[in-house]
Amino acid sequence: MAPMGGWAVDHNDQVFEDRALLRSHTCGELRASHEGQQVTLCGWVDSYRDHGGTIFVDLRDRYGKTQVVFDPDIGDAQLALGRSLRSEDVIKVTGKVSHRPAGTVNPKLDTGEVEIRSTEVTLLNKCLNAPFAPGQQDLPGEDLRLRYRYLDLRRPAMQRTLVTRSRIIKTMRDYFDENNFIDVETPILGRSTPEGARDYLVPSRVNTGNFFALPQSPQLYKQILMIAGYDRYVQVARCFRDEDLRADRQPEFTQLDLEMSFVEMDDIIGMIDGLMVRLAKELLDIDLKTPLPRMTYDEAMERFGHDAPDLRYGMELVDCTDLAAQAEFRVFRGVADSGGRVRAINAKGAANNYSRKDIDLMTEWVQQDFGAKGLAWFKVDADGKLSSPIAKNFSDELLQKFKERMAAEPGDFLLISADTWDVTCRVLNALRRRLAAELKLYDPSDMNFSWVVEFPMFDYDPEEKRWVAMHHPFTAPRPQDLPLLDTDPQAARAVAYDLVINGSEAGGGTIRIHDNQIQQKVFGLLGMDEESAQERFGFLLDALRMGAPPHGGIALGIDRIVMLFAQLESIRDCIAFPKTQRATDLMTGAPGTVERRQLQELGIRIAAENK
RNA sequence: GGGGCCGUAGCUCAAUUGGUUAGAGCACUGGACUGUCGAUCCAGAGGUUGCGGGUUCGAUCCCCGUCGGCCUCGCCA
Numbered sequence: 102m103a104p105m106g107g108w109a110v111d112h113n114d115q116v117f118e119d120r121a122l123l124r125s126h127t128c129g130e131l132r133a134s135h136e137g138q139q140v141t142l143c144g145w146v147d148s149y150r151d152h153g154g155t156i157f158v159d160l161r162d163r164y165g166k167t168q169v170v171f172d173p174d175i176g177d178a179q180l181a182l183g184r185s186l187r188s189e190d191v192i193k194v195t196g197k198v199s200h201r202p203a204g205t206v207n208p209k210l211d212t213g214e215v216e217i218r219s220t221e222v223t224l225l226n227k228c229l230n231a232p233f234a235p236g237q238q239d240l241p242g243e244d245l246r247l248r249y250r251y252l253d254l255r256r257p258a259m260q261r262t263l264v265t266r267s268r269i270i271k272t273m274r275d276y277f278d279e280n281n282f283i284d285v286e287t288p289i290l291g292r293s294t295p296e297g298a299r300d301y302l303v304p305s306r307v308n309t310g311n312f313f314a315l316p317q318s319p320q321l322y323k324q325i326l327m328i329a330g331y332d333r334y335v336q337v338a339r340c341f342r343d344e345d346l347r348a349d350r351q352p353e354f355t356q357l358d359l360e361m362s363f364v365e366m367d368d369i370i371g372m373i374d375g376l377m378v379r380l381a382k383e384l385l386d387i388d389l390k391t392p393l394p395r396m397t398y399d400e401a402m403e404r405f406g407h408d409a410p411d412l413r414y415g416m417e418l419v420d421c422t423d424l425a426a427q428a429e430f431r432v433f434r435g436v437a438d439s440g441g442r443v444r445a446i447n448a449k450g451a452a453n454n455y456s457r458k459d460i461d462l463m464t465e466w467v468q469q470d471f472g473a474k475g476l477a478w479f480k481v482d483a484d485g486k487l488s489s490p491i492a493k494n495f496s497d498e499l500l501q502k503f504k505e506r507m508a509a510e511p512g513d514f515l516l517i518s519a520d521t522w523d524v525t526c527r528v529l530n531a532l533r534r535r536l537a538a539e540l541k542l543y544d545p546s547d548m549n550f551s552w553v554v555e556f557p558m559f560d561y562d563p564e565e566k567r568w569v570a571m572h573h574p575f576t577a578p579r580p581q582d583l584p585l586l587d588t589d590p591q592a593a594r595a596v597a598y599d600l601v602i603n604g605s606e607a608g609g610g611t612i613r614i615h616d617n618q619i620q621q622k623v624f625g626l627l628g629m630d631e632e633s634a635q636e637r638f639g640f641l642l643d644a645l646r647m648g649a650p651p652h653g654g655i656a657l658g659i660d661r662i663v664m665l666f667a668q669l670e671s672i673r674d675c676i677a678f679p680k681t682q683r684a685t686d687l688m689t690g691a692p693g694t695v696e697r698r699q700l701q702e703l704g705i706r707i708a709a710e711n712k
Numbered sequence: 713g714g715g716g717c718c719g720u721a722g723c724u725c726a727a728u729u730g731g732u733u734a735g736a737g738c739a740c741u742g743g744a745c746u747g748u749c750g751a752u753c754c755a756g757a758g759g760u761u762g763c764g765g766g767u768u769c770g771a772u773c774c775c776c777g778u779c780g781g782c783c784u785c786g787c788c789a
Contacts, residue, residue: 150748
């Protein structure tokens with residue numbers, strides 16, 4: 102083994118040149134070819150089997166497991182020590198590698214052909230009162246796993262995931278290094294910007310009453326780097342957003358952040374296509390075809406009701422508003438007449454998978470979670486008839502047209518959302534995803550990569566009664582849409598692109614505004630007057646007047662990408678030390694209170710205790 | 713901020729309509745056993761049913777509150 106670096110001093114002030122001398126091999130590397138060698142292994146006791154005379158111990162480290170044998174003839178003291186070993190004790194064992202007797206080879210272990218016949222065992226550290234064992238069959242609750250994260254991280258599954266994560270990041274770094282990118286670090290202590298997510302704030306002691314903000318992303322710094330002439334920047338950047346958590350959201354997360362100068366959208370997308378090809382090949386041995394497919398935002402919303410559609414299965418949304426307008430049924434007519442939409446999905450052959458009770462629960466769900474007023478449905482009977490409580494409200498002719506529109510066949514289950522465009526999108530997207538999962542319409546190990554492009558520049562915020570940037574305020578509109586900024590901002594489309602993997606947004610980027618005038622205009626549309634724009638982003642506006650190249654970039658969510666590549670359900674499972682849904686660290690107890698003196702130094706007083 | 717699920721032995725779970733002493737597997741302790749590998753066999757110990765209150769003759773079970781974990785809507789440029 103390679104020396105682990107430098108001089109190290111142990112508690113007895115003895116100096117070792119090389120700590121690796123403690124062991125000669127790892128627990129995953131011994132094979133029949135090592136037979137006869139004297140070796141020393143260190144590791145954790147994974148399991149033990151005491152046969153009265155002979156004792157077997159499976160020794161584990163992150164490389165694998167090796168069986169250690171304690172024969173009765175090694176001496177009473179050694180045998181007693183061997184007998185006292187329990188799960189998760191840390192030991193050092195010296196002995197000879199020997200081929201296992203015929204019939205006792207264990208094909209489940211890579212090292213299963215051999216075993217160590219222990220001649221000397223040292224207990225390096227006893228494991229006392231562990232609340233759970235990494236090797237136990239049933240996974241403990243997540244709160245325990247987080248509280249005793251060091252036990253959880255010993256589990257081979259967690260170790261594999263963190264290795265995968267490490268390899269993904271290494272592949273990214275290699276790829277961008279080969280493509281002439283330079284890695285530049287940007288500040289963690291920055292300035293709060295009111296747009297976007299809530300900031301994590303850090304009080305300044307030196308400037309009492311002022312606060313730093315942790316970066317939501319290095320957005321402005323990387324644009325400044327472009328203006329500074331570093332035409333290809335990349336960084337594995339930690340980002341922070343103080344918003345509520347989800348299974349795929351953490352308050353601090355890691356982005357592969359990059360920016361390029363003198364580029365158009367295709368250059369960025371092409372660069373990331375290349376990265377995805379490389380990652381898919383190296384990690385999953387999948388050959389991706391490039392260019393990865395693209396669709397516009399408008400198409401994605403129309404066909405799937407979502408800006409990050411899962412393309413591993415069909416069940417696309419079908420518009421039936423025109424048919425609904427002809428119906429007697431008041432609900433449908435009303436929606437059609439008031440500018441709403443009536444859209445449907447066809448769950449092929451699923452009519453018998455859902456009972457009335459199931460559908461009632463589904464209806465409640467879309468009402469509660471997505472603001473639907475209701476959920477209409479039809480089942481196609483064996484004779485081709487559409488059955489549903491609302492069937493009597495439609496003429497046979499109209500039902501026939503609807504069937505044709507939906508390509509409905511006997512056994513199909515049709516779900517219809519009649520509502521505002523927005524609600525039909527949310528409801529049918531949710532139903533489509535849920536039904537596809539329940540009906541197993543796709544292989545969970547399939548990987549699908551695509552791009553969604555041309556997002557709207559703005560969203561209208563009815564509460565604040567103003568436009569908000571759909572991506573961020575530095576996003577460039579398509580050149581042909583520049584006039585729309587004055588006439589119809591809602592229609593303006595951005596040069597924006599999201600990378601979508603299996604229905605998850607894995608990354609997003611834009612070409613940036615590199616013209617001071619356009620930037621000021623966008624700030625204006627977002628409700629920022631000149632003064633406050635100058636106050637918040639004056640440095641950027643200045644920089645945009647001092648030789649700013651056309652530039653753009655993208656940020657990929659590394660945690661999500663690892664989660665998707667490793668087929669995990671939760672982002673917490675690919676982060677070594679994640680936070681709970683309430684953004685706390687169960688191991689360290691963060692966040693915690695601080696001493697009064699610290700607050701005084703910062704000029705901070707806690708306004709009111711809640712209890 | 714809203715909706716939902718969960719909390720019983722160290723761990724994973726069970727406990728009939730609200731009814732006697734709250735059970736099982738794993739782990740743990742003691743014993744037996746020289747080839748196992750999820751070892752096996754025998755015995756044992758282990759409980760404030762998250763916490764507080766209420767209803768009841770009686771609460772793991774029903775109600776209210778609270779704490780914690782998870783899922784989700786809002787939120788996340």
